[in-house]
Structure formats: C-alpha cells, structure tokens
Amino acid sequence: MPSPFILDRTSVTQVMAWVLAALLPGIATYVWLFGPGILVTLSLATVTALAAEAAMLKARGYAVKPFLADLSAIVTAWLLALSLPSLAPWWLIVTGTLFAIVVAKHLYGGLGQNIFNPAMVGYAVLIVSFPVQMTHWAGPNELTSVHLTLAQSATVIFGGDMPRATLDAVTMATPLDALRTGLLQQLTVDEVMTHPIFGHYGGVGFEWLAGAFLLGGLLLWALRIISWQVPLAFLAGIWLTAGFLNFFDAGRFGPPWFHLFAPSVMLGAFFIATDPVSGATTPRGKLIFGLGAGFLTMAIRTWGGFPDGVAFAILLMNLCVPLIDQYTQPRIYGGADKEPRA
Amino acid sequence: MSRELFKFKGGVHPPEHKAESTSRPIHAAPLPKKLVIPLRQHIGNPAKPVVEIGERVLKGQMIAAADGYISTAVHASSSGTVTAIDLQPVPHISGLPDLCITIETDGRDEWVAHAPLDYQAMEPSQLRMQLRDLGLAGLGGAVFPSAVKLDPGASHACTTLIINGGECEPWITCDDMLMRHHADEILQGVGIMRHLLGSTEILVGIEDNKPEALDSMRSAAAKLDFAVEVVKVPARYPGGGAKQMIETLTGRQVPSGKLSTDIGIQVFNVGTSYALARAIHHGEPLITRLVTVTGHVLRPQNFEVLIGTPMHTLITLAGDRDGTTGVLMGGPMMGVPMPNLDVPVVKATNCILVKSAELFPPLPKALPCIRCTRCADACPVELQPQELFRFAKAGDFGRAQEYHLFDCIECGCCSYVCPSHIPLVDFYRYAKSEIWAREKDKRAADLARERHEFRQFRQEREKKEKAEKLAAKAQAARAQAALDQAQRAELAAAPAAEGAAVSDTDAKKALIAAALARAQAKKSDAAPKNVDQLTSEQLHQIEEIEARRTKIRELARKPLESEEKKP
Numbered sequence: 035m036p037s038p039f040i041l042d043r044t045s046v047t048q049v050m051a052w053v054l055a056a057l058l059p060g061i062a063t064y065v066w067l068f069g070p071g072i073l074v075t076l077s078l079a080t081v082t083a084l085a086a087e088a089a090m091l092k093a094r095g096y097a098v099k100p101f102l103a104d105l106s107a108i109v110t111a112w113l114l115a116l117s118l119p120s121l122a123p124w125w126l127i128v129t130g131t132l133f134a135i136v137v138a139k140h141l142y143g144g145l146g147q148n149i150f151n152p153a154m155v156g157y158a159v160l161i162v163s164f165p166v167q168m169t170h171w172a173g174p175n176e177l178t179s180v181h182l183t184l185a186q187s188a189t190v191i192f193g194g195d196m197p198r199a200t201l202d203a204v205t206m207a208t209p210l211d212a213l214r215t216g217l218l219q220q221l222t223v224d225e226v227m228t229h230p231i232f233g234h235y236g237g238v239g240f241e242w243l244a245g246a247f248l249l250g251g252l253l254l255w256a257l258r259i260i261s262w263q264v265p266l267a268f269l270a271g272i273w274l275t276a277g278f279l280n281f282f283d284a285g286r287f288g289p290p291w292f293h294l295f296a297p298s299v300m301l302g303a304f305f306i307a308t309d310p311v312s313g314a315t316t317p318r319g320k321l322i323f324g325l326g327a328g329f330l331t332m333a334i335r336t337w338g339g340f341p342d343g344v345a346f347a348i349l350l351m352n353l354c355v356p357l358i359d360q361y362t363q364p365r366i367y368g369g370a371d372k373e374p375r376a
Numbered sequence: 377m378s379r380e381l382f383k384f385k386g387g388v389h390p391p392e393h394k395a396e397s398t399s400r401p402i403h404a405a406p407l408p409k410k411l412v413i414p415l416r417q418h419i420g421n422p423a424k425p426v427v428e429i430g431e432r433v434l435k436g437q438m439i440a441a442a443d444g445y446i447s448t449a450v451h452a453s454s455s456g457t458v459t460a461i462d463l464q465p466v467p468h469i470s471g472l473p474d475l476c477i478t479i480e481t482d483g484r485d486e487w488v489a490h491a492p493l494d495y496q497a498m499e500p501s502q503l504r505m506q507l508r509d510l511g512l513a514g515l516g517g518a519v520f521p522s523a524v525k526l527d528p529g530a531s532h533a534c535t536t537l538i539i540n541g542g543e544c545e546p547w548i549t550c551d552d553m554l555m556r557h558h559a560d561e562i563l564q565g566v567g568i569m570r571h572l573l574g575s576t577e578i579l580v581g582i583e584d585n586k587p588e589a590l591d592s593m594r595s596a597a598a599k600l601d602f603a604v605e606v607v608k609v610p611a612r613y614p615g616g617g618a619k620q621m622i623e624t625l626t627g628r629q630v631p632s633g634k635l636s637t638d639i640g641i642q643v644f645n646v647g648t649s650y651a652l653a654r655a656i657h658h659g660e661p662l663i664t665r666l667v668t669v670t671g672h673v674l675r676p677q678n679f680e681v682l683i684g685t686p687m688h689t690l691i692t693l694a695g696d697r698d699g700t701t702g703v704l705m706g707g708p709m710m711g712v713p714m715p716n717l718d719v720p721v722v723k724a725t726n727c728i729l730v731k732s733a734e735l736f737p738p739l740p741k742a743l744p745c746i747r748c749t750r751c752a753d754a755c756p757v758e759l760q761p762q763e764l765f766r767f768a769k770a771g772d773f774g775r776a777q778e779y780h781l782f783d784c785i786e787c788g789c790c791s792y793v794c795p796s797h798i799p800l801v802d803f804y805r806y807a808k809s810e811i812w813a814r815e816k817d818k819r820a821a822d823l824a825r826e827r828h829e830f831r832q833f834r835q836e837r838e839k840k841e842k843a844e845k846l847a848a849k850a851q852a853a854r855a856q857a858a859l860d861q862a863q864r865a866e867l868a869a870a871p872a873a874e875g876a877a878v879s880d881t882d883a884k885k886a887l888i889a890a891a892l893a894r895a896q897a898k899k900s901d902a903a904p905k906n907v908d909q910l911t912s913e914q915l916h917q918i919e920e921i922e923a924r925r926t927k928i929r930e931l932a933r934k935p936l937e938s939e940e941k942k943p
Contacts, residue, residue: 036469036712036713036799036801036802036805037704037706037708037709037710037711037712037786037788037801038708038709038710038788038791038792038801039704039708039709039711039731039736039739040390040391040546040708040709040736040792041739041740041791041792041794041797042388042390042792042793044750044793044795045740045795045796045797046743046746046795046796048795049746049748049795100741100743101743104743106746144744145743145744145746146743146744146745146746146747146796147744258753261749310746310747310748310749311746311747313747315747315749315752315760315762315763316752316760359763363760363779364758364760365758366632366757366758366759366780366783367384367385367619367623367629367632367756367757367758367783368619368629368630368631368632368633368634368783369631369632369758369780369783370631370632
C-alpha cells in the first residue's frame with residue numbers, strides 16, 4: 035500500500051452518528067410539545083429502513099454488515115419520519131421509507147450514488163399520492179384537549195380503533211396550512227394570524243421545534259460536519275424572498291420570520307439540503323444550491339399546490355447539482371483567476 | 377517576530393510523534409563493511425561511473441561524474457575497493473533495481489585530498505561546476521541538483537531566499553536536530569547561497585513545534601554580518617512544502633506550472649545549506665547526511681550516516697523489535713515502502729520509519745465516496761479531490777486533467793481526512809501514470825505515422841521522377857525522328873521541283889517520294905497525339921491528379937524537415 039499510511043479517525047459511521055445525535059434536541063422537543071407519537075413513527079421508519087437496506091445490499095451482492103453499520107439508512111429514516119405527520123398511518127411510513135431506500139437510494143447505486151435526497155423522494159411520493167393522510171399532524175399539547183400516550187399513539191398509527199372524534203381532537207392544521215387556507219379564503223395575513231396556532235415567530239410549539247433543529251444544526255456546523263454555506267444560503271433564500279413579498283404586500287404574504295421559523299425550514303437547511311451526496315460540492319455551488327432551494331421553497335409555498343415546499347425545492351435543486359458544480363469550480367493554488375470552461 | 381504571516385488553504389494536523397527521536401543526541405553510524413551507492417540519487421540524468429571494478433577508491437573520491445546540466449556527481453563515502461558496478465535494489469517507489477557502485481570498505485576511512493574553496497574569488501559558473509562535481513542535491517526530498525538551483529539565470533532575480541526548516545511530516549526530526557546542533561554551519565551555507573543568487577531578503581521558516589531549533593537558529597543568525605530573519609510558522613502539514621512555505625512567509629503563490637524563481641523566490645532545505653557549507657568550507661562532497669530512525673524501534677534517534685549504508689544496519693543500531701510490519705523511507709504521509717532492508721541510504725533518505733501494527737494499524741476497507749468534500753477542505757492546492765477521484769475511477773483522464781490533476785502534489789491530506797477511507801492519492805498516481813503512458817504511446821504512434829507517410833511520399837516521388845525521365849527520353853527520340861524525316865522529305869522534294877522538265881518518270885518519282893514524306897511526317901506528328909490533343913475531361917482528370925500529388929508533397933515536406941532536424 036502506498037502513502038499515506040495514517041488516517042484521521044473520522045469515518046462515515048461517525049459522521050452519520052453525529053447527524054443522528056444532532057437530531058436528538060429536535061426529537062426531544064417534539065415529544066415534549068407534541069406528544070410521544072413521533073417515537074413510534076421514528077422506530078417504524080428505522081426498522082423498515084434497516085430491513086430494506088439489508089435486503090437491497092444482499093440482492094445487489096454487497097457485504098451487508100459494513101454498509102448497514104454506516105448508519106446512513108437510519109439518517110434517511112429519521113429525516114423522513116420527522117417530515118411526516120406524527121400520527122400518519124403505519125403503511126404510509128412504511129411506503130415512504132421503502133421508496134426512499136429501495137428506489138431513491140439503491141436503484142440509483144447505493145450510498146454515494148443517489149442524485150436525489152432519498153428522504154425527500156419518499157416524502158414527495160407520499161404527499162403526491164396520499165394528500166389526505168399527510169395531514170394527520172398532532173397539534174401542540176398547549177392547544178389540544180386530548181393528549182395521547184405512547185400506547186395510544188401507536189394504536190392510532192397502526193390503525194386500531196379510535197373514534198373519529200378523538201382523532202379530530204388531537205390533530206390540527208399546521209400553521210403553514212392554516213395560513214394557506216386562510217389566504218385562499220380571501221382573509222388578510224393579519225386576520226389569519228389571529229388563529230391560536232400562531233405564536234411569536236412561527237406556530238405555537240412549532241417555533242420551539244424549529245429552534246431545536248437550529249440548535250442541532252449549529253452543533254453540526256461547530257463540528258465541521260456541515261459547511262456554513264448551504265444552511266446560511268437556504269435561510270437567506272427564504273428570508274429574502276419572504277421579506278421581498280411581505281414588503282410589497284403584507285396583507286397577502288406572510289412575514290419573513292414566520293416563514294423562517296418553521297421546523298421544516300430548519301430541518302431542511304441544516305439536515306437535508308446539507309446532504310453531501312445529493313448536494314453541490316464547491317463553495318460557490320453550495321451558496322447557489324442553498325439560495326435556490328430557499329427561493330423555490332417560498333415560491334411553492336406562495337404559488338404552488340402544497341402548503342410547504344422544502345422537499346420539492348431541495349429535489350429540484352438536486353437536479354441542478356451537476357450543472358452548478360461544473361460551472362463553479364474554484365480557483366486552484368497558483369491558478370489563473372479565470373478558470374477555463376470545464 | 378512581527379512579520380505578518382499568511383495562511384495557505386487546507387492542510388491537516390496528524391499526530392506529530394517528533395519527541396520520540398529528539399531526546400537522544402546525534403550519533404555517527406559506524407562504517408559498514410559494504411557501501412552500495414546508486415548512480416541515480418537526484419533528479420535528472422544518472423551519474424556516469426568513472427571507476428572500474430577492482431579499483432581502490434578513497435573517501436570523498438568521485439566515482440561517477442555528472443552527466444549533463446541537470447545531474448550531479450556521486451562519491452565514495454569511505455575508502456575501499458570497488459567490487460561491483462551492477463543493478464542493485466534501491467529505495468525507490470518503483471521497487472525496481474538500479475545501477476549502483478558497490479565498495480568493500482577497508483576500515484581506514486582514508487580521505488582523498490580536499491581543500492576549502494575560496495568561493496568569493498571564483499567565477500559563479502565555475503563555482504557551480506564545482507558544486508555539481510561535489511554531488512550537491514536538495515536534501516528536503518526532491519533531490520534536485522543544487523548547482524542548477526543556485527543559478528539565478530539571466531532573467532530571474534532571486535531577491536528572496538527562503539531556507540526551509542518546516543519539516544512538517546510526522547516522525548521526522550533530522551532537520552530539527554541539524555538546526556539545533558549545526559545552526560552556524562547552516563547559516564554559512566546561506567551566506568554562499570546569498571553570494572550566488574544575489575538575494576536581498578533571507579527568511580528561515582521553522583514550524584512552531586521546534587522551539588529549540590528556533591532558538592538555536594535565531595542566536596546563530598544574530599551573529600551574522602547580513603540580515604537573516606528566522607520566522608516561526610504555525611505547524612500544519614504540509615506547511616514544509618516549498619510552495620506552502622512561500623505562501624506562509626510571503627503571501628504569494630507560485631503560478632501553476634511555473635517555478636518559484638519566476639516570482640523571484642528560491643527555496644532550499646536546511647540540510648542542503650549545511651551540505652553546501654561543508655562543501656565550500658571543507659571541500660567535502662555530499663557523502664553523509666542525517667537520518668531519523670524511528671517508529672517501532674527501541675531507541676528512536678538521528679544518525680549521521682554515510683551514503684550507501686544498508687538500512688538494516690541503522691535499524692539494528694536503533695534496536696529492532698518484534699512485530700515489525702514494514703519500513704518506510706520518509707514519513708507516514710508521503711513515505712515510500714521499502715522492498716527490503718538491504719537497500720542503501722541515499723541522498724534523499726531523511727527518515728527510516730519502522731512500522732508496527734499498533735503504530736500503523738492496517739487501513740480500513742474503503743466505502744463509496746459521499747462527496748462530503750472534506751478532501752477539498754484539506755487540499756493545500758485547493759483542488760476538488762472528490763471530482764478528480766470520480767474522473768480517475770471512471771477512466772475519464774481528460775476531465776481529470778481539466779480539473780488540474782497535474783497540480784496535485786500527492787501530499788496525502790485528502791486520503792488522510794477521507795471518512796470513507798478511500799486511498800485517493802493512489803487514484804491520482806494511477807491517473808497520472810495512465811496519462812503519461814498514453815502520451816508516450818501517442819508520440820510513438822505519431823512518429824510511426826509520419827515515417828509511413830514520408831515513405832509513401834518518397835516512393836511516389838521516385839516513381840514520378842522515373843516516369844518523367846522516361847517520357848522526356850521518348851519525346852526527345854520522337855522529335856529527332858520527325859526532324860530526320862522532314863529533312864529527308866525536303867531533300868527529296870527540292871530536286872523534283874528544279875528538274876520538272878527532266879522527265880515525267882522522275883517527276884512522278886519525286887511526287888511519290890514527296891507524298892510518302894508527307895505521309896511519314898503526318899505519321900510522326902500523330903505519335904504524341906495522346907498527350908497533345910486531350911478532351912477537357914481528360915485534362916480535368918490530370919489536374920486532379922496533379923493537385924493530389926502537390927498535396928501529398930506538402931504533407932510529406934513536414935516530416936522531411938523534422939527528420940532533417942534529428943541528429
């Protein structure tokens with residue numbers, strides 16, 4: 035074996051483990067403010083992802099153990115689970131996870147080869163195919179009359195007997211959904227925002243969840259597991275677009291802080307758009323990638339058919355990565371300032 | 377020091393492991409029974425042997441002379457008898473044996489006559505020839521002939537001279553120990569460099585993990601009658617690389633594909649400066665150097681070693697241990713594995729690093745690249761290693777070159793940080809060697825094609841010349857025949873006209889003769905008809921053929937010129 039003969043201690047497994055660890059503040063906040071249902075979703079997604087990963091590795095003739103140990107399947111499972119409504123039925127979770135691992139990851143060549151973020155592919159398939167079930171969001175404990183225990187949440191998720199009335203008492207429209215519905219009913223932003231779901235910056239409970247994801251993201255940045263370019267550009271893309279729209283017509287477009295302090299934005303900015311495999315690699319490319327995803331998220335929220343747009347925005351930017359990378363190659367040591375076209 | 381320092385991009389901080397080998401003083405390694413001295417120890421042409429088998433040589437005697445400008449001489453490291461001039465295993469990454477001169481030492485260590493050189497009185501070119509004959513080459517790793525680097529040239533003014541005491545590779549401490557114990561001599565060498573290059577600014581860069589070396593060099597510099605600034609630079613691998621040291625100290629980058637002298641900077645390793653001082657002030661050729669022997673040995677330390685000493689003797693001296701898993705020449709980041717331990721210490725040997733499973737655990741299996749760009753963050757050349765890897769792996773060497781593959785210095789930072797443990801540098805070495813092999817093949821193919829085309833052209837030309845010659849000959853013959861006939865006819869017609877009245881029979885005869893002559897003339901006129909009276913179609917065809925011929929001739933003229941140029 036030629037040089038070098040020593041290695042830094044970091045491994046893919048370690049990187050993935052840190053990503054999972056950085057999600058823990060968010061998960062803890064989720065349980066605290068929205069009930070323990072998310073734990074059922076996370077567990078089910080994890081088991082499904084590991085089983086699918088193992089089966090696909092075996093089918094493709096790869097060594098199962100080292101690849102399973104890289105934890106990348108669990109990261110995908112958790113990111114998808116955190117994007118799904120916490121009381122979504124079990125088959126929805128299983129379908130989304132299977133699609134993410136089998137189609138988006140392994141049919142594209144496995145770890146390192148997928149051009150789309152697997153979790154976001156799983157999410158997109160579900161929201162397009164099962165829009166009704168994708169609204170089963172547990173409302174914040176502060177606003178709901180019924181609080182489900184872990185066992186009760188599991189019963190709901192696995193389709194056990196649950197009076198329709200109870201489900202309605204637990205679930206609630208998300209703040210983004212509420213804003214969208216209100217605006218469609220010709221209400222002004224201020225009128226919509228009188229709804230109890232809206233808190234200081236984002237939604238009640240939701241803003242804290244966003245803060246917890248932000249905290250985990252900053253941890254990843256401090257550990258240099260993610261670079262600053264993508265999250266900052268993504269948040270800037272959201273803030274600038276929302277700010278621009280809000281500046282011109284505050285009655286029809288929500289305030290920028292509200293758009294920024296959504297859990298999906300913080301999760302997207304720090305954990306999903308920063309996925310190295312499907313993201314841009316050059317420093318300038320990362321800025322373009324983040325800005326583009328932020329702008330598209332706002333465009334979909336404002337003019338698209340879905341209340342939130344993070345998943346589609348990131349998938350659309352995934353498409354542009356080869357182009358972005360090719361045209362943003364940095365200057366090398368001692369190189370000419372203008373790079374020849376690649 | 378108040379000097380503003382600049383930060384080169386990238387780099388890594390591997391564990392230093394320097395303290396192991398700096399606690400013991402420098403030992404002179406004993407004289408071995410046999411010295412194996414390779415003729416190719418430097419960049420450029422290998423030296424040419426000037427001794428014969430059986431000849432007795434003295435210590436410091438030149439045994440192989442420099443061959444050409446970029447070359448340098450090789451000397452006997454001790455007195456003894458030349459026993460072989462043949463292929464021997466050498467410490468080189470290729471693992472291939474190379475031409476060496478083997479000397480059986482006689483234990484007397486008898487010096488050849490040598491004397492200091494009065495370098496200030498000598499012509500610079502003459503001095504450089506002397507340095508070439510004294511075998512001086514860069515001891516920092518590249519072993520470039522020093523005489524060449526000490527030539528400022530007509531256009532290059534080397535205003536800044538940088539003495540590199542970075543020694544950024546883990547484990548290696550020979551430069552550190554040299555600076556601690558021979559600072560005065562190192563700076564004497566700097567004085568000679570300054571004399572030859574005419575430098576006005578002299579900087580010594582030393583990483584901050586060598587405080588003793590910094591102190592020793594600073595106090596030595598204070599005694600000089602010219603200004604030498606000893607600068608403490610932050611320790612970060614590969615900060616001791618020449619280009620990185622230049623950027624750290626001056627904030628300037630050497631343009632891609634150029635030399636540091638193009639921006640007025642020349643860089644020498646401290647060991648080279650020391651060797652230069654020994655050469656000038658003592659007349660000693662380069663026959664010894666400091667070598668760190670460290671890693672999995674009982675007594676890691678630095679030795680002063682005669683060039684040609686087998687490596688195993690040094691490992692024995694330092695105390696070999698069980699559980700050795702291999703030996704490297706150089707450090708763990710850029711070192712070269714040794715095929716066996718009979719290989720000799722050469723001018724480039726700065727360190728012999730003995731590996732064990734605990735110190736150098738086997739590298740884990742590689743996983744796929746996840747494009748995390750840690751490699752890009754670590755790359756001191758600011759390349760995109762993940763893209764180079766992708767292209768090299770796919771065999772897309774053209775794209776790899778577009779992404780500046782050949783700017784890679786193979787420092788190993790990318791492989792070091794890769795969380796997927798991909799041996800990235802291997803892929804770049806592979807891509808580079810593939811590209812070189814293809815260029816070579818292409819050159820060979822081009823040459824063969826040129827030769828073939830020229831041969832075709834020559835055959836065509838010869839054929840044409842032959843045909844022209846034949847045609848000319850036939851034309852001449854026909855013209856002559858026609859002329860003869862016409863003269864004969866005239867001669868026959870003239871008397872017939874004059875003596876018309878002589879007789880009818882005569883007149884008749886003459887008429888018949890004239891008619892015959894006309895017919896003859898007509899016949900001979902008709903002979904070249906196939907070239908004179910051509911249809912426009914035929915003419916067109918001929919033009920086309922001619923045009924093709926001129927084209928071939930033009931094509932063939934180029935190889936003809938290039939062939940003429942060849943010696």
